[in-house]
Structures are given as C-alpha cells and as structure tokens.
Amino acid sequence: MKIAVVILNWNGTKLLEQFLPSVVEFSPEADIYVADNASTDDSIAFVKANFPTVKIVVNESNFGFAQGYNEALKHIDAEIYALVNSDIEVTENWLKPIIDTFENEPKTAIIQPKLLDFKRKEYFEYAGAAGGFLDKYGYPYCRGRVFETLEKDNGQYDDNREIFWASGACFFIRSSVYKELQGFDADFFAHQEEIDLCWRAFNKGHVIKFNSQSVVYHVGGATLQQGNPKKTFLNFRNSLLMLLKNLPNKKLIPVIFCRLVLDGIAGIQFLFQGKFKHLLAILKAHFSFYSLVTEHYKKRDAFQSAKYYKTESIVFQYYVKAGTIFEK
Incomplete structure (x- = not known):
C-alpha cells in the first residue's frame, strides 16, 4: 500500500x-x-x-x-x-x-x-x-x-x-x-x-x-507543556465541543450538563491549589463553548451511536474506587 x-x-x-x-x-x-x-x-x-x-x-x-x-x-x-x-x-x-x-x-x-x-x-x-x-x-x-x-x-x-x-x-x-x-x-x-x-x-x-x-x-509536551493554561483551555473547550457534536440525542443535554458541573469542580480544585490561571482557562473554555454551540450543533451527523463509552465514570473509578489501571 x-x-x-x-x-x-x-x-x-x-x-x-x-x-x-x-x-x-x-x-x-x-x-x-x-x-x-x-x-x-x-x-x-x-x-x-x-x-x-x-x-x-x-x-x-x-x-x-x-x-x-x-x-x-x-x-x-x-x-x-x-x-x-x-x-x-x-x-x-x-x-x-x-x-x-x-x-x-x-x-x-x-x-x-x-x-x-x-x-x-x-x-x-x-x-x-x-x-x-x-x-x-x-x-x-x-x-x-x-x-x-x-x-x-x-x-x-x-x-x-x-x-x-x-x-x-x-x-x-x-x-x-x-x-x-x-x-x-x-x-x-x-x-x-x-x-x-x-x-x-x-x-x-x-x-x-x-x-x-x-x-x-x-516525548510528549514538546509543543505545549502539561501545565500550560492554554492547554487547559483547549482540552476543556474541545472536550465539550466533541460531546456536542457526537453524543446520541438522548444523552446530549444530561451528559453535557454533568460535564459542566464536573468542570466546575475541577476549577474549584485549581482554586485551592492556587492555580488561578488554570481556573481562568476553564472559565474561558466554557464561554468559548457557549459561543460556538450553534455552529457546532450543525456539525452533528445523522446518526450517533449510543455505544461510545466503555466505563460509566472513569472519574469515580479513579478517585473514589482508587482504580488506577485499565479494567479489561
């Protein structure tokens, strides 16, 4: 080939x-x-x-x-x-x-x-x-x-x-x-x-x-280091845009709402860690997402599979159940 x-x-x-x-x-x-x-x-x-x-x-x-x-x-x-x-x-x-x-x-x-x-x-x-x-x-x-x-x-x-x-x-x-x-x-x-x-x-x-x-x-992080606020902004905003474009209809609103709440909790965590630039990056990511909702909703395909996820909540598994390795 x-x-x-x-x-x-x-x-x-x-x-x-x-x-x-x-x-x-x-x-x-x-x-x-x-x-x-x-x-x-x-x-x-x-x-x-x-x-x-x-x-x-x-x-x-x-x-x-x-x-x-x-x-x-x-x-x-x-x-x-x-x-x-x-x-x-x-x-x-x-x-x-x-x-x-x-x-x-x-x-x-x-x-x-x-x-x-x-x-x-x-x-x-x-x-x-x-x-x-x-x-x-x-x-x-x-x-x-x-x-x-x-x-x-x-x-x-x-x-x-x-x-x-x-x-x-x-x-x-x-x-x-x-x-x-x-x-x-x-x-x-x-x-x-x-x-x-x-x-x-x-x-x-x-x-x-x-x-x-x-x-x-x-190597990883050669362009944007893990601790760069711009990386935080792009990750949080793009993740929301991706959900908007690809989630099945029934999960669209409830999943994005839950994700916005979880992002808020991450922002509070950054606040207590003194990482104010990262907190600001999350806020900017959310406002950028809101401004792009109409445009990106139009990008949705005719069909979205409901079988997109393997784990119900990797956050719960990792932080509550201490599941630090992939569950086969």
Missing part, C-alpha cells in the same frame, strides 16, 4: 534533528514528508540540507495541529496517512504490522501503535499508551494510562484489538476515510481533535484498532 509518513513541524529544528533520523532509517516502505506550519526558524533549511529524500509541504500560516494537517494533506497522495509528531522515535519494522492490518482488514480505518515513553522506555506514554477509550461523560483514558497513572509495559496489552480512539501522536488513517470525514475539525486547533475524528469515524461504522507489534517512543 502507498503510505505517507507526515510530520507536522513548527519551529522544531532540534526535534527534527533528534527524531527524523529514526523515521528515515526505519521507513523504507513510505514517502516521508515534513509539513511545516510557517516556521520562523531554520527547520526547512535543516531538512533540505540533511535529508534530501524527505519531501516538504509548507503551510501559509501556523494553523495548529488540526488545520495544519488538513491543509498539508491536500498536497499528499497516498492510500495511508501516518501522522507522526516531531517528538516521536520510531523503531525497526514499525510500519509493516500496520500495513498488513490495513491490507487484511478492509473495515479497519484507523490504527494506533504501542506508544511508550521516550524518557522512561519501559513505561507507557500519556498521550495514547495502548489505545484510548471514553467514559460516559467524555473523559478520555487509555489502556496503560488512567489520568496521571502510567503503567509499566509488561506485555499486558500485547494484542491487536479494537479501541475507541487513537492517539494523534502517531495516527494511521486511510486517506479515503480522512477525506470522507473531511479531516480534523479545524476549530479545535489542537488537543482532542483526534478523539473527535475517531468518534465521527465510529459513528459511521469504521473500525479503530491498536497494534502492539508496531512500537514508537513519544
């Missing part, structure tokens, strides 16, 4: 210098692209000078993750898109199991490899671990990562199974499905746009899978 590995870059010369060599070395089956979001550093010059086989697509502006990929992929011809963060180290033969799955399973539309922590290579990495799921209220969690608890990789998730969402850190999708879904929602800018895309794919009957035979290592 014709596969394109596409690395979105913005002022990431150091990351490209560190991680692009592994992608070039271990991806003989693919065409490799750097999709540049109008960098102001010497990223493009560096790639041209050191990696002549890597193709370059330059966006007109810094469109963020979502629109950045949407714009770049218009110029890339392939059957499979491999969307790879610039802070990902790939391993030998990482593409072959993915290609085999796509070739042998026509209904599989999206695949995530095993995502391990570059800094602690025996542990799963926060952004996707061994594949993602949602609870009833739209809180994302992973096999191998529930909230801040990361499991050590002891082979407990060495399987190839269906999941609900795949991490945007290393995200494989059939180009035909990407086009059918009109790509990522550009309004998200960054954070949770991959979950929204997977949910929309799920509602249309497509299959999302995890493949443990493909292994990559992710």
